[in-house]
Amino acid sequence: MKIVFFLQTVNKVNNVQSVFLDLAAYMADYTSHEVYYANNFFDADFKKHHPTTLKYVECAELRNDKFADAIFFTPVNYLCSLLSVISQFKKAKIAVLSYDAKSFEWLANTMYSVDSDEPNKLFEMVSKKNACAYFDYSCIRQDTVNKEEEIFIPTSLEYMLPDQYPNPALLSKKEINIGYYGKVSEFIPSFNNLLRNLGALQTGKNINFHVIGSMDKWFESTYFKNASTEVFRVIYVGEFNDITLTKEYVSKNVDILFATGRNAIEATLFGVPVVIPVIEPKGFHGDKYVRIFNASGYIYKWDRAKLSQLNNTVDTLEDIISDTYKRGRKRPLAKKGFEFVKKNASIENASLQLEKLLKQTQLTVQDCLANTSMKARINDYNKYHKRDADLDFNQYMVLRSKTPKKVDNIVSKEKDTSEYLKVQESYAKKISSLQKQEKIKVAFLVLFDTTFPTQPVFEKMMTNELFDPYVVVIPYVASSMKYQRDLYNKTLQEMERRYPGRVIGAYDVENRVYYDLGNQYSIVFFNNPYSWLVHPNHHIKYFTTKNCLTLFANYGFAAIKFWDEVMQTDTYNLAWKVCIENESNQEYMKTVHPIKGINSIVTGYFKMDSLADEKEILRSRKSILICPHHTITGWAKLDISNFLRYFDLFLKLPKLYPDIDFVFRPHPLLITKLTANKIWTQKQVDDYLKAIENTPNMTYDTTGYYLDKFVNSDAMIHDCASFMAEYLYTKKPCCYMMKTKKQTMEGLLPIGIKCINHHYHALTEEEIISFIDNVVIAGKDPLKEEREKFVETELRINYPKATEYLIDYIIKVLKK
CATH class of the missing domain: 3.40.50 (Rossmann fold)
Structure with missing residues (x-):
């Protein structure tokens, strides 16, 4: 199954x-x-x-x-x-x-x-x-x-239960050694009750009570110290990080262990009788205890009211103590508890029941x-999900519980886009205000140093006297504090290295303060569409309340239908302008985008402007790029990777073609996902990369910048999304690896279909080899003429001056 x-x-x-x-x-x-x-x-x-x-x-x-x-x-x-x-x-x-x-x-x-x-x-x-x-x-x-x-x-x-069961003998008949195992703070009222019951027994023996578990320091320093007397000694042990250490301590120091819930089950592994006490939030009087093997209904924790409803055999504390110290039944009672757990509370049994x-x-x-009712709620969520693709169902329900009218209004069709349209209308007034400024201060919000699609715009603005641009590094809040801190520091340091004096940090790491950028900037560029990755102070919604213009540009070329989901985000609908690569994508956006692309502007693709600056190095050998995608586990609208089909072939190709140089440049997430998803072990990954390293005519490229590799290659074999458009900018032949042609085509935007139709297609190893033999080596390239025409007319929009086009547009708007 x-x-x-x-x-x-x-x-x-x-x-x-x-x-x-x-x-x-x-x-x-x-x-x-x-x-x-x-x-x-x-x-x-x-x-x-x-x-x-x-x-x-x-x-x-x-x-x-x-x-x-x-x-x-x-x-x-x-x-x-x-x-x-x-x-x-x-x-x-x-x-x-x-x-x-x-x-x-x-x-x-x-x-x-x-x-x-x-x-x-x-x-x-x-x-x-x-x-x-x-x-x-x-x-x-x-x-x-x-x-x-x-x-x-x-x-x-x-x-799993251990093969060997510990069965320690009674520690001593001269003193009583009992203990509690679990969360200590909830045990205090029960502990007081236990003290009274022990006092009433008048055993005439010294009693050692061992407390094993986590607790507040206040309790540790005052409560248990005050509870100790000459004949009653409390030993607070604390919480062991390793169950083996807990077992060792109990076997050497405890004869009877009190515990509740899962701790009671675990305690049976320590070789001592386990007893479940009553747990109450406040003080109480009672003398009812249940040995774990007498617990019924798979319930191992109760208060007095719940205990009265259960069909449990109840013992007094005197029964518990006497069985162990007078009748010498420690070992059989402990073994009986273990056997009970083996039958009723083992992971093996739970698995069989499931x-x-x-x-x-x-x-x-x-x-x-x-x-x-269930269908209606799912339908409502799906409607809202189109507006905010970041929100899962639980988050949606929390939001609806807080603002039911607002959410229900958004869910209803006629009011879906009202908030977005209102923000779009507000930009005309903001533009009028900003036109009066002599100097335009611009912020480029950056989460990752490797994901900065508007970097060419920032660099070009630094050379224009009208603009005062800054990289503002913001923290990633969707993970642990450690990851957030480390990533923020890494990005900040890298940006400061690249652009000294032009970088501002928006986070106080030491005090965990997320800076409010206020009204400092007249233009704000966003490089990430997802609101859940950032603090509210750095989300686009926050900036809609400020006197500034907001812009967004895709990190990758939009060629697949995964873009449909991205277009539902707040960023895509609240931004003053969303930069689009070409007219085809703008027309498609009008059919899917909640506000029908009214805030779109066809600028061209900024990233590829730099391609024109790259120089081809004189080479005597042909070079082929191999670029597999990272979606090895498959996503709903992005299931394109063929790496697991062809990873052996990728190592064979350099041997088949010793006169060709191969560059293995996978998507940066591919290698990580192999181990994170348990598809490969770390050793398999290491062995694979070592095999590449040991191949004379193959290199493993992990650099962030790759346009120089494009220029100095003769062809590409890949199954990536952005590359199906980006590599075509070179006008060189490329081969696209497909799972099935139907699946590939169904996942593409109209521009993606056009791009893929100017690729050679490979559904098998033989077709990949045929591409190398016939197109790369023999130079038989029947798609060449149509490919070059397509690139010039539909891809290279404003190339290589897409960046200048956008800046000129902004200047015209603000300096009429």
Whole structure:
């Protein structure tokens, strides 16, 4: 089976959500299934089970057709989130996990259903299709008749049980050694109750109480120190980073261990009897304890009210102490607890239960969308998603809960673009104001030193007295603070190296302050379309409230339909001007863009202006560029890489053609994705790059700038998006590697189709070799005349002065 575990969390997983990640990793590594874990990417989640064969994917990647035959597993309340990315797979099967009795009420809430009976309808839909499992008995609805017949995927250990079980003897009959394992702060009221119960026993023995777990320093320095007496000693150990160390400490110092929840399960591995106490938020009196093997319904944590509802055998503290110290039953009680966990709370058992659920579920995407409320909510989200492609379903629901009228207005067709159009109308007044300025101060907002498409504009403006341009480095906020800090510092240093005195930092790393750029700049260039990557102070929405003109230019040449999604972003609709490469793309933009391209300007393609400055070096040998794309896992509208089909061929070509020089220049993300997606090991990557290094007539190019490589080559073999237009600027022949011709053509814009029609096509290794033999070596190039005509008339717009064209346009607007 192809199984996808689906979450859409805003932070790394914890508590019940951890079960999903742990179970996914186990099934990937110890079963024959193909297993994926889909969530927003968090480094901690990725590293938790590293190394593993589990494949991590972003939620949006599930739109790819390769997941059409998968079975999806998700918590009940995430069902709408899942449907928002797989609604096109009508026959795909779904199974759900209920980890609370109110799960179906939560799901109904995400649908904003006004039908009070909606939770019941949803429950009936899922139950009829045998699609639901439960976390424990407390998660089952009260109207369920035969709870024992349901499938349970309970809390369990995140790893396999050990082969050898520790079985330490009693430490001493002269003193009592007990302990607590878990989060200490929630245990305080229970600890006070335990103290009273121990005092009432009057054992006549010294008692050592070992506290193992994390806690606040205030509790450590005051509370437990004050609790110790001559006969009652509290030893606060703290939290061990390694379970092996915890096990070692417990086996040498503890005879009975109190714990709750997952900690109670884990404690059975330490070779001691495990007892579950009552946990209350406030002080209480009671003498009821449950040995872990007497816990029922897969529940291992309770307060007094919940305990009274469970069918658990209860013991007093005297029973617990006497069994171990008077009757000498430490070892059999510990072993009984371990055997109980092995049967009821092992990851192996959870995996078997999930397999049973996945085999029996008949719930499909089509079944879910037959629910009127659910279908309506998905449709609303899809409408809003066209406007803001950055927003996932959970973010959309949060936004709607805060501003329901605003969101609903945007969702309704006639008001979809009202905010955008209002901003566009505001620019006329801003232009009038800016026309009075003698000097125009310009900001170029830069996230990455490698992604600066308006760099030629910045450099040209530095030579024009009318403009006062600056590179403003802004932080990337969509990852960890460490990554944000390191990337920001790297970009800032590189920009300062290139343009000393012309670079401004918009972030105080030490104090984590995101600077407000205010009204300092009259023109602001954006080099990234996605709002979620930046702080609100640096988002285009912020600058629409300022007296400035905003512009955006694509990093790559727009040739594929992935551009459709980019055109839905705020940046594309709020910018004063969006720079477009040619008339074909402008016409297409009018059909897809929410505001129909009214803010577009055909400037030409800035990046290629520099091509005219490159000089061809006199060569005696032919040179071919090999440029595979990075989408080896496939994206919904960008599934073009053929590297995994032809990586062996790429190493064979230099041997087949020793008189030709080959330059291997993959997309910068390709090598990283091979290991990040568990497709190759690091050793495989290293071996492959080493093989290239050891090939005399092949080089591995990782430089950021590549137009010099274009000029000093004779042909290109590739499957990239931007290169299908960019390399044609040289008028040289190129070969495009296709998965299928139909798939390739369906993913292209009109200009992309024209570009690809002036390429030679390769669906097989033989066709790649034929291109080299006939076109590159023999010079038989039947596409040459039409290709050169196409490049001159439809690609090289304003070439090589696209940058000057835009600057002249700005000057005309501001200096009428």
